[in-house]
Amino acid sequence: MSDLLEVQGLTKIFAGAGTFWSRRAPTYAVEDVSVRLGKGETLAVVGESGSGKTTLGRCVLRLIEPTEGKVIFEGTDILPLRGGELKGFRRKAQMVFQDPQGSLDPRMRAASIVAQPIKHHEGLTGSELEGRVLEALRAVGLGASDLPKYPHEMSGGQQQRVAIARAIAIRPDLLVLDEPTSALDASIQGQIIALLAELRDVYEMSYLFISHDLRLVRAHSDRTAVMYKGRLVELGATEDVFRNSRHPYMRLLEELIPTVPANPLAPAAAAFLMDDDSDRPEAGCVFRNRCPAAAAGCESHQYLIPEGGGHRAACRRHTEEGFDREWEHLLEDTLRGR
Ligand SMILES: Nc1ncnc2c1ncn2[C@@H]1O[C@H](COP(=O)(O)OP(=O)(O)O)[C@@H](O)[C@H]1O
Ligand code: SF4
Ligand SMILES: [Mg+2]
Incomplete structure (x- = not known):
């Protein structure tokens, strides 16, 4: 195209x-x-x-x-x-x-x-x-x-x-x-x-x-x-982004999509995202002040996304081995604790 x-x-x-x-x-x-x-x-x-x-x-x-x-x-x-x-x-x-x-x-x-x-x-x-x-x-x-x-x-x-x-x-x-x-x-x-x-x-x-x-x-x-705080954090074919979202911010947004039966985490995810009065970091990952998965290295991560047509996410951790499983736990802990 x-x-x-x-x-x-x-x-x-x-x-x-x-x-x-x-x-x-x-x-x-x-x-x-x-x-x-x-x-x-x-x-x-x-x-x-x-x-x-x-x-x-x-x-x-x-x-x-x-x-x-x-x-x-x-x-x-x-x-x-x-x-x-x-x-x-x-x-x-x-x-x-x-x-x-x-x-x-x-x-x-x-x-x-x-x-x-x-x-x-x-x-x-x-x-x-x-x-x-x-x-x-x-x-x-x-x-x-x-x-x-x-x-x-x-x-x-x-x-x-x-x-x-x-x-x-x-x-x-x-x-x-x-x-x-x-x-x-x-x-x-x-x-x-x-x-x-x-x-x-x-x-x-x-x-x-x-x-x-x-x-x-x-x-x-x-x-x-x-987009999150002015930055592009994930980009790709719509089905790829929704079926296999890679960025923690998009994964949180997805919790808000109405489902049958209702997702029990949705209200907590909405509250978590609504409460966002965090400062925009001057450097590193733009989501790191809010991200449940933030770790050492995220503060210096440069995340320019030059689009090459593929599915891209501005998260340095999403390709780590075992990150998907870790994310499930982090999400539960973050949202259930609210
Ligand atoms: N004319 C403006 N003057 C100053 N700040 C603005 C102006 N327009 C938008 N902003 C600020 O820029 C940021 C992005 O706003 P906007 O593009 O309207 O976001 P969205 O459409 O995603 O809600 C917000 O912090 C908003 O307050
Ligand atoms: S780079 Fe780090 S802080 Fe940013 S979204 Fe990924 S895990 Fe979270
Ligand atoms: Mg607008």
Whole structure:
């Protein structure tokens, strides 16, 4: 599969806010992340809140400027692009946000919302423009009767359909989907996910699918990238990552996936992960302040992950003989003690 997108060593540091006296430390929202996305592929990015998923997605689309690294789209680094070249890139790469209500202008009708990118990028007017707007709305399961509606006249699911119509109206090659269903009722989530899956195939798009819902990710992505405190800690084909997760952080996340019968360790795993106010280590493994398996050597482990297409984990211990058995005990002890 040829690459549509290649992210190389991407870093985004947010400067600490405040005055000289009260200045907070800078936030390493994304640090040294390298991933590739093939044409027609869905790459999921998972991790808990604050792990850097949204920042990565925004940097990829240049909605914010990375501090370091490269974002290569169809062979061209997009970070130095300006003017017409940047506009050309924006036509090919669009974003769908988590909260449709917040991402749609409340004063605009559905027709105008969807027309905006077509006018901006293709300069269409009149009946040609109307035809394309209707085509985009139909593609997302809406119709002519929805054209005059304002966002507040629509349900959350319909609003997200309008947001998706706006994103696909100019027929992009890449969609960054930032938790596209997490603001919706559970009953609607499945419909929107099914719609996105269908559109990907019809329009031959690639998806960067940001989500913390591991069940959705497993069912709807080809490869999965796991982030923790801005770092990529595991990367591989989705089935490999889920069936044979290698990084202790991903193994803890997996405990949260609902099962029948219910996993008795799930509540303790959720509490363990929620309680994470640990400092981000300046060097060594980024998970070592929380990791039940941390041992001598983890404090100096360098864990750059240059992706080679295979399954990779940023844990120096996961290949150790007997580590899987040791992990079972560590997990039980850590979670049962809570
Ligand atoms: N504009 C910003 N200014 C300062 N810090 C930010 C900004 N955006 C995100 N961050 C911080 O960067 C880290 C990663 O955030 P984010 O990318 O939103 O994570 P996620 O999407 O995984 O929840 C968090 O610590 C967050 O507080
Ligand atoms: S490198 Fe060490 S601290 Fe980091 S995940 Fe592996 S065992 Fe845990
Ligand atoms: Mg986010």
